[in-house]
Amino acid sequence: MRAFSLVISVVFGILFQQGYHYAFLIKYIVIVVCFLSFIDIKVDWKTFFNLKVFSVFLTTLTLSLILFYLINFFNSDMALVAFMLTIAPTALAAPVLTNFLHGSVEYVISSTLVTNCSVAIFLPFILPAIAKLDVKIK
Numbered sequence: 001m002r003a004f005s006l007v008i009s010v011v012f013g014i015l016f017q018q019g020y021h022y023a024f025l026i027k028y029i030v031i032v033v034c035f036l037s038f039i040d041i042k043v044d045w046k047t048f049f050n051l052k053v054f055s056v057f058l059t060t061l062t063l064s065l066i067l068f069y070l071i072n073f074f075n076s077d078m079a080l081v082a083f084m085l086t087i088a089p090t091a092l093a094a095p096v097l098t099n100f101l102h103g104s105v106e107y108v109i110s111s112t113l114v115t116n117c118s119v120a121i122f123l124p125f126i127l128p129a130i131a132k133l134d135v136k137i138k
Contacts, residue, residue: 046119057118060087061126068130080131086128087119 013019064086071079098108 017073050110053107053110053114057115060115060119061122063112065130083130087123 058059064083067086068079068083071082096110098105
């Protein structure tokens with residue numbers, strides 16, 4: 001029933017579109033929901049330094065580069081857009097949904113933090129290389 005309630009909330013949003021007036025509240029609601037999901041998390045550093053957590057980042061990086069080079073044959077601008085959309089970490093609500101579905105929240109949080117930090121570190125070096133830009137990183 002919990003998994004089905006996610007679908008119900010999407011249908012509710014489609015049916016009641018006049019709620020766009022309150023869209024500015026979304027970021028604050030997400031902050032509160034993330035805070036509440038992080039309250040009962042016990043940090044285990046073994047989870048952060050797990051090989052599976054780093055494999056999530058390597059998989060994201062590899063798949064986004066493969067997608068870039070496949071689309072680059074047809075359109076270089078679209079390839080760059082596809083790369084940026086696939087490399088960007090967007091798992092802000094993942095711990096909340098994982099908690100909601102009784103999954104391993106610690107693993108999801110670890111993967112999200114490692115992926116976010118890794119992308120922030122490596123993207124300034126990868127982007128000029130694939131976009132063929134002459135950029136000096138200081």
